[in-house]
Amino acid sequence: MGQPIPYNPKCEMIARDELEQLQIERLQSTLNRVYRSVAFYRTAFDAHKVNLERIKDLRALRELPFTTKQDLQKSYPYDMFAVPLRDIVRIHTTSGTTGQPIVVGYTHNDLRSWRECAARLLTAAGVTEHDVVQIALHYSLFADGFGFHQGAERVGASVIPASLATSVAKQIIIMRDFKTTVLISTPSHALNIVASLDEVQVHRERLHLRLGLFGGERWSDPLRRQVEEQLRIISTDTYGPTEVMGPGVAGECHLHQGLHLNEDHFIVELIDPKTAEPVGAGEEGELVLTTITKEGFPLVRYQTGDITRISPDPCPCGRTFVRMARVMGRTDDLILFQGVGFFPSQIEEVLAGIDSISPFFQIVLDQDRGVETIEIRVEISDKIPFLDEVKTIETLRLQVAKRIKTVLDVEPKVTLVEPKSLRALDPPGRVIDRRPG
Amino acid sequence: MLKVLNLEAGYGPLRVLKGISLHVSPGEVVAVIGANGAGKTTLLKTIAGILKARSGEVEFDKRKIHGDPAERIVRQGCCLVPEGRHIFSTLTVRENLVLGAFCRRRTDNGASLNQSLEQVYELFGILRERSRQLAGTLSGGQQQMLAIGRALMSKPRLLMMDEPSLGVAPLVVKDIYKTIVNLKRSGLTILLVEQNARAALAVADRGYVIETGQIVLQGTARQLCDSPEVQRAYLGKEYRTIDED
Numbered sequence: 219m220g221q222p223i224p225y226n227p228k229c230e231m232i233a234r235d236e237l238e239q240l241q242i243e244r245l246q247s248t249l250n251r252v253y254r255s256v257a258f259y260r261t262a263f264d265a266h267k268v269n270l271e272r273i274k275d276l277r278a279l280r281e282l283p284f285t286t287k288q289d290l291q292k293s294y295p296y297d298m299f300a301v302p303l304r305d306i307v308r309i310h311t312t313s314g315t316t317g318q319p320i321v322v323g324y325t326h327n328d329l330r331s332w333r334e335c336a337a338r339l340l341t342a343a344g345v346t347e348h349d350v351v352q353i354a355l356h357y358s359l360f361a362d363g364f365g366f367h368q369g370a371e372r373v374g375a376s377v378i379p380a381s382l383a384t385s386v387a388k389q390i391i392i393m394r395d396f397k398t399t400v401l402i403s404t405p406s407h408a409l410n411i412v413a414s415l416d417e418v419q420v421h422r423e424r425l426h427l428r429l430g431l432f433g434g435e436r437w438s439d440p441l442r443r444q445v446e447e448q449l450r451i452i453s454t455d456t457y458g459p460t461e462v463m464g465p466g467v468a469g470e471c472h473l474h475q476g477l478h479l480n481e482d483h484f485i486v487e488l489i490d491p492k493t494a495e496p497v498g499a500g501e502e503g504e505l506v507l508t509t510i511t512k513e514g515f516p517l518v519r520y521q522t523g524d525i526t527r528i529s530p531d532p533c534p535c536g537r538t539f540v541r542m543a544r545v546m547g548r549t550d551d552l553i554l555f556q557g558v559g560f561f562p563s564q565i566e567e568v569l570a571g572i573d574s575i576s577p578f579f580q581i582v583l584d585q586d587r588g589v590e591t592i593e594i595r596v597e598i599s600d601k602i603p604f605l606d607e608v609k610t611i612e613t614l615r616l617q618v619a620k621r622i623k624t625v626l627d628v629e630p631k632v633t634l635v636e637p638k639s640l641r642a643l644d645p646p647g648r649v650i651d652r653r654p655g
Numbered sequence: 656m657l658k659v660l661n662l663e664a665g666y667g668p669l670r671v672l673k674g675i676s677l678h679v680s681p682g683e684v685v686a687v688i689g690a691n692g693a694g695k696t697t698l699l700k701t702i703a704g705i706l707k708a709r710s711g712e713v714e715f716d717k718r719k720i721h722g723d724p725a726e727r728i729v730r731q732g733c734c735l736v737p738e739g740r741h742i743f744s745t746l747t748v749r750e751n752l753v754l755g756a757f758c759r760r761r762t763d764n765g766a767s768l769n770q771s772l773e774q775v776y777e778l779f780g781i782l783r784e785r786s787r788q789l790a791g792t793l794s795g796g797q798q799q800m801l802a803i804g805r806a807l808m809s810k811p812r813l814l815m816m817d818e819p820s821l822g823v824a825p826l827v828v829k830d831i832y833k834t835i836v837n838l839k840r841s842g843l844t845i846l847l848v849e850q851n852a853r854a855a856l857a858v859a860d861r862g863y864v865i866e867t868g869q870i871v872l873q874g875t876a877r878q879l880c881d882s883p884e885v886q887r888a889y890l891g892k893e894y895r896t897i898d899e900d
Contacts, residue, residue, distance in 0.1 A: 236678075239658055239660070239676070239678050240678070242660070242676050243676045243677055243678065243863075243870065243873060244873065246674065246676055246869070246870060247863075247869075247870045247871055247872055247873050250866075250869045250870065250871045251871050251872065254871070271663075271673055271674045274660075274661045274674065301883070301884065302883075304883070305883040305884070325882070325883070326881050326882075326883075327874065327878045327881055327882060330878070330881075511874070513882065
């Protein structure tokens with residue numbers, strides 16, 4: 219069998235010198251445009267005394283200021299759009315669990331590039347027009363489901379927008395009856411499916427699954443092997459934050475040696491998050507992306523907060539784009555739980571509003587039969603003397619759980635502990651992550 | 656085939672091009688569209704060596720050509736059809752064409768010259784009919800064909816055209832663009848500069864939008880046609896395409 223052919227060989231196997239010319243052309247036109255039409259960039263460039271005419275090569279990108287997640291949140295809802303709203307044909311948002319959601323607008327051309335980028339990573343993963351693709355991701359507001367959906371249609375596969383609204387059991391029934399060959403979900407949802415196979419009494423033999431495409435949360439090699447073995451699939455890692463585009467920024471090829479980053483649409487930098495200086499070759503750093511084809515929501519030097527490594531060596535698959543390692547961590551203390559991110563400080567805020575408990579707490583993340591679990595341990599305040607009735611304690615526990623649900627979207631297990639038992643914990647001790655990997 | 660990087664040029668104190676980067680791959684038709692005074696003509700003149708670049712690079716077939724005299728650039732195979740034709744109106748059509756082969760006078764013999772003439776006549780039948788007529792008596796469209804024919808006589812590999820539809824009757828614009836399609840099919844690489852964005856994007860593979868000496872948008876011709884900005888500014892309000900994809 220020969221080497222599988224990329225979706226768009228002309229772009230994905232472009233010579234590096236041609237790519238560099240393409241990138242500088244696209245970067246310059248993007249910068250000229252954002253300076254003219256996005257107040258944020260005009261102010262930021264002027265404040266940094268940036269002369270756009272001096273941006274003559276890709277290294278000069280370093281003269282430009284960064285864009286952060288906070289900048290995007292502040293621009294809620296439309297301040298970062300580079301075109302009038304009438305030119306926007308689609309709007310997605312991030313979950314907004316960490317504050318104001320980020321609203322991302324796409325023009326007709328943006329959707330086209332996105333579709334192509336997603337089609338590239340699906341093709342690289344081995345998806346063809348013969349496949350039945352089941353997408354078990356959120357469709358409401360989020361970009362993930364739509365991104366894969368459009369890409370899979372472009373490849374010509376039969377797409378089932380199963381979404382996450384259906385129960386796992388129904389998901390499995392669909393998978394069996396519709397002869398699904400490709401599952402697209404978060405890794406933890408895949409484990410959830412594994413764990414539920416017995417419950418629904420569907421044997422793995424009855425499923426036609428052969429491939430899985432996963433993204434949206436951090437996962438590890440052991441977890442990956444577990445999913446692969448138990449579902450008997452080949453899995454592929456994907457990367458694509460919504461604010462940058464959504465699924466399609468990067469994805470693995472069949473060789474599974476890192477995620478090819480679509481460099482004809484994005485310029486990659488890797489920086490030390492502390493000094494903001496570029497890291498040396500092969501070192502870990504924060505991924506910084508500049509979009510060079512987006513019309514609606516262009517980003518210049520966006521700090522993704524994701525820690526990874528970049529390998530510029532050509533991949534034996536023939537694609538010439540650099541490869542990023544699977545995301546290894548975050549620059550902030552963002553916790554990814556069941557595909558949704560939150561900060562411990564948010565839990566803190568919620569708890570601060572409740573009397574009869576102290577502000578000290580601990581987050582315990584674990585995994586039960588493949589399903590991610592969360593437990594919040596909360597200290598009872600020592601100022602309340604008569605907190606001994608079971609009923610009172612139970613009410614308090616439920617109250618805490620309900621409050622936290624507003625942040626996490628799921629009700630966590632809440633354990634109330636003795637006063638003064640948690641207050642000695644340093645911030646790192648506040649989060650215990652027992653999830654494998 | 657052609658690579659332009661950070662090109663700056665102007666006239667006296669006037670800066671017209673403020674760092675233009677673009678490229679043309681072999682066999683491609685690339686259109687540069689923009690309003691009057693955006694720097695389109697200056698761009699082609701600077702690439703052709705008629706105007707000196709203040710800074711930046713022009714690479715043709717992996718060889719730097721910025722700073723080369725215009726005639727050497729033509730001999731390299733990069734030829735410009737200037738805006739407003741600039742034909743020699745007191746010479747005959749045939750004489751105009753032969754002058755186009757000026758740069759080949761030392762290397763090529765009469766036979767190959769006649770062969771080239773024959774190819775041009777093949778492309779533009781009207782020029783054969785009028786070959787003995789004074790060029791000044793031709794219509795605007797015929798003069799444009801003559802200007803293109805003359806450029807082809809230098810056997811270019813890259814043909815640069817400055818506003819081929821300017822001052823030409825709408826019906827003749829169609830003819831000229833048909834010719835461009837034919838030239839493209841024959842394998843010629845073309846860089847086209849146009850105010851008539853609709854005509855240019857209809858034949859082009861890719862395009863760049865130039866505004867006050869800077870590129871502000873680039874993409875495939877299809878993408879540019881679908882860009883609301885381009886539609887409003889260059890294609891006319893009523894422009895609509897029914898997307899089949």
